[in-house]
Amino acid sequence: MHLYKSVWQGEYINKSISTFKERKMEVAQVLHMNGSVGEASYANNSLLQQKVISLTKLLRDEAVTNLYCNTLPKSLAIADLGCSFGPNTMLVISGIIKVVEKLCQELNHKSPEYKVFLNDLPKNDFNNLFMSLGAFKEKLRDEIKTEMGPCYFFGVPGSFYSRIFPDNSLHFVHSSYSLQWLSKVPKGVDNNNKGKIYLASTSPSSVLKAYYKQFQTDFSLFLKCRAQELVENGHMILTFLGRKSDDPSSKECCYIWELMAMALNDMVLQGIIDEEKLNSFNIPNYYPSPIEVKLEVLTEGSFTINRPEVSEVNWNALDDLNAFEFESREPESLRHNGYNMARCIRAVAEPLLISHFGKDVIEDMFDRYKRILTDRMSKERTKFTNITILLTKKP
Template identity: 55%
Template structure:
């Protein structure tokens, strides 16, 4: 599997699209707003960037859908309030939206950007009628963030949410992970080690690249799907994939999927602990840690807040659709499209059964880190 060619969220606006099934990600963005305020305020107040006439912001792993412009909207809103409070003219904003080439950039620019720009004009008019316009320039940047994307010292603020747990490749040495599609309680120690070492390599590369692209004093806000436990195969980060593996194994037992095909499929992601994230930051040396926090989002809370009618009918429905919006391109590339509906029918049943027995297992743990470029 060439991850950079295959990995992307489901595009478009249909029933199985990421745009229609990313409520949990929206909730996480809302939870990280206070840290974003700290980052923007620090950038504004320290003068490290000499408050430039143009502020360059990059959202890495932006995906597609209504969430794509949420963080950018918050950053600009915070900056407008700061400028108004200090009676300064706001800068021009240059916004770079990055994701892998397979991302549905067309939907971003055709369906979501026009509404965002209209909302921004209204927001500016309400906050200060003297600002007739606020120049804000958008750019799509296709490419892997496990490599250089921007010129040296060209960015002031970097944001990334729910992207950096994805690895640049499926780790090597997973031959012993039979019957699993990710780290699991039954995975051999060498499989867990292979996943961790791939995360170390990737995250260190990411930090090295961003260290070159950020100005000194620039900030970076990163949110990863992580874990509290020291055990990388704990339920808090692996259970949803164990249930998908169960659904696939059922189909193997019925002859609908070849066993060898299942054994050669593994999800290219890693859920780090806060300690693992901090260790790589300290090892790389370009950043200081301004803030490191954990947060949790329960799937049932997401449904109750955003989609109560569905939540009351079927506890596994929204979660199965959300995972499908994320994992479908990987499954199609490996197994083919014809098995998808049957896989997710069984997966929804697995989730509903699991939720009825142990709701605590359906919690996403988030590692949020605010970094300052120091060298």
């Protein structure tokens, strides 16, 4: 096996497609998963995301097989958008390479060279990501047990709501649990969604419309950018954290943030957090329905929809663990309370919360949030809805 190389690639921005406004830049600068490898890090609290990646493996393998057999590329360019860091990124990449290597053996073809592009926002922990490549290389060599083509890694910091790759440079794009993040908090939401930090049944209709409009704008731009970057008949698999309901404020997709808002409101009542601070904080997320995702793909027009899928996972990633090949270091007593869910959300949202409320209130807030989650999860069966879609670039 050839040596791996890690190369930093600068962000490529096509300003004719996207001009970053001040607020958008602010979100891009503070939005990232908790870095390092500590207790509150994303690397140690991403089991739920790992389960989702495993759920989409069959569709991903099918897409890679179809792509390789129809194109037989000598050089295969793969991009993982919103890669974060930790074991999940390498899980996707290793799976793709294993499928291609198996096909090469079956077809008696020479192994292609692999160009792997790992993209996330600039404050992602790329250092830990690239430090893991040595162990990844050894494990992959042991599992494949045959000589494979050279594999080059590139770090690509930047927003995927802009151009980040040259024209016609990618064969396969993967993104999981990233596209529900918006490029910015929708215009007109601040101070019109008081006491809440996301959509809720009591949110004004103007707030619901603003969130949906921002999703339409962002996802359409994402598709337009990727259409220019993918080769003809290139494939793309996208997994959103979404909803089945037609109602964007349904409990199905908003409950996790509603419970966090309860913790924050308690702190407002006790004078720990200023009320105006709470009223001006909104999570830049949108959980789309399958119909909304499909509509934007059809409207933008660059891709064929091969297969949409909807799945569910429990909030507590340790529930039904036997159905997945994972090992947990958590004691059995923690499997049915809010401890793991609070850690999972903290790994994802803490940088946003610190940037708005300050670091001093974070421990108190997550202690309250954990207690609220524990109470609700002991009484209700709580699940996340996932929307996965396989797209092919039209000729």
